[in-house]
Amino acid sequence: MVLMKMKFPFEKRVKLAQGLWLLSWMATLAGAFTFTLGCFLKTELRRRAEVMDNTEIHAVPNTLMIVGLASLGINYFAGRMCQDALDAGRFPRWKTFMQPYWGVSLLFTLLMLMAVIMSYAMKGNLESSLKIGLKNGIRFYKDTDTPGRCFQKQTIDRLQMEFRCCGNTDFKDWFEVQWISNRYLDFSSKEVKDRVKSNVDGRYLFDGVPFSCCNPSSPRPCIQDRLTNNSAHYSYEHQTEELNIYIRGCREALVNYYMGLMNTIGAGVLSVFLLQSSVLVSLRYLQTTMEALAGQENTEIETEGYLLEKGVKETIMEYVTPVLVFLQLNQVGSEDTEA
């Protein structure tokens, strides 16, 4: 029972071939567009690579780049095939090529859809990667004299200024680490000695934040230290103060930024996916109508085109049965050897 059978008189076949040729060129451009989207996303992820702990999220742009390149090839062949389609003599030479072609093109089209789904599914992954990366960045903020970590301070400062955020979850993360290096602390002063003695690890902790947390929109010059002490500053109440420093945490800011990027890219890739699917469907119809012409003398008769020769279930069974037979054979073989 054939799936979605359609009749194709000669005129319609010609129109199908012409339309498909145009579509395949558009789909080639769309494939190049997908590739550039993947490159763009990868560049943006690499810019902030220093505050990410792992590179699992890079699977999304990598998939997009691979799919983009593959669709260039797929659509190039689709264009060549429909150039030959209207000549009944030249079309049969593509016959042996078709089976692997369908396999490859279906695989990559599905991969395109997978990339879009992944970009939403991996949000949690991205967030935990940023959580660890930012935690390390804040911990190593003071190590401007340690090779390998000497740029953490500048990275975190520029990140906070650019994304208008402070700390990991919020600004209180800065209260829990010593972000002033011991080189700049006067250990002969009473205040420093008190603070260092007040906790187990001997760290200089205090309720202050770096200057990069300051919000320029605040009407008041920035208050960076003794943030929880209302009496330390004139006319200051830390519970109601909202504009002084950035309230948002950098993890949330970065996740929002990347999710926004991926939403835009996802919409583009979905439309490319629809275009690619229409190319494949049209090519399938063209292939089946041309195959029905094989061996006919009059190439201008009406033929039928279909998507699948048998129904969906039967086609799947057709492909799955050999695999099952192979597995069962193996099982039977191993039982024999045991006996």
Place this chain on the structure above:
Amino acid sequence: MALLKLQFPLQRRVRLAQGLWLLSWLAVLAGAFTFSLGVYLKTELLRRAEVMDNTEIHVVPNILMLVGLVTMGINLFAGRVCQDSLDSARFPPWKPFLLPWYGLAWMVCVWLLSAVVLSYALQGHLEESLKVGLRNGIRFYRDTDVPGRCFQKETIDRLQMELRCCGNTNYRDWFEVQWISNRYLDFTSKEVKDRVRSNVDGRYLMDGVPFSCCNPGSPRPCLQNHLTDNTAHYNYEHQSEELNLYNRGCRQALVDYYMGLMNTIGPGILSVISLQMSVLVSLRYLQTSLDGVDPENPEADSEGYILAKGVKETMMDVKNIMFKLLQFGQVEAGDEAEAGADGEKAATSS
């Protein structure tokens, strides 16, 4: 004796017309390019309009935009002329327009050149304008509650962070103004009262700078207060400290930025000028060579030149024409006076 005479056989005339058509379309694109450069420069100047005192520097992008549009127009006209040029029936109607066209094209080149020259000559004006604008910005930094000035603080902060600069000439400009509003000063504290009394105007002056002067590239957390006091901070010497704050003044930073922009735009404009000049010269040759064609033998060779006589003689000719026009006016006035005197004589004698 004609200036730069060239022989033009038929083939060469045809090639000249075709080449000129192509050149004129290139020149139209160049005009569009000039216009967009003018728009870009104007946008960049408007972005920092709040720290500029006057808009004299805007004459450069205004000229570029205007001349870009004019260039597009005249080159479209040149393209039409040379499309019709090889048809001896359609070319003559265009002839009277060509002399004013040459004048206009020449003016376009002069204006473009003046725009380039102005962009360098007005550097002093730009610097003055920025000096006054930044001084006001720093003075009104604290007035976040005064309508009309409430965004000065944010403007100056973002400017200093973006351009990596501090103050007008350098960071010491912040020591000379009170940049903390009285609303946030505790006038009951001794320190505040001392500082306010220490100067004539009763301003709270301190050797500190806003947070936007801080340099993220410093290995040390930013020091903003007591900058001239070495004992106020551990392991600190203000004479040798270079990385803590931005060393550059914002005036210098902005002037460098805009001069860099104009240096990039300059060569582009110079190439547009040369393109326009080549269109002008080619059209002149085309016109003169077509004029020299014998109507009975249209496929013969003809001569093309830039000026019919030499430069000096052409200038003499132009001068004579001008004199004639002036003298014509004078002689007429003289005749009337004579005629009036004659009439009186006749009246008295009769």
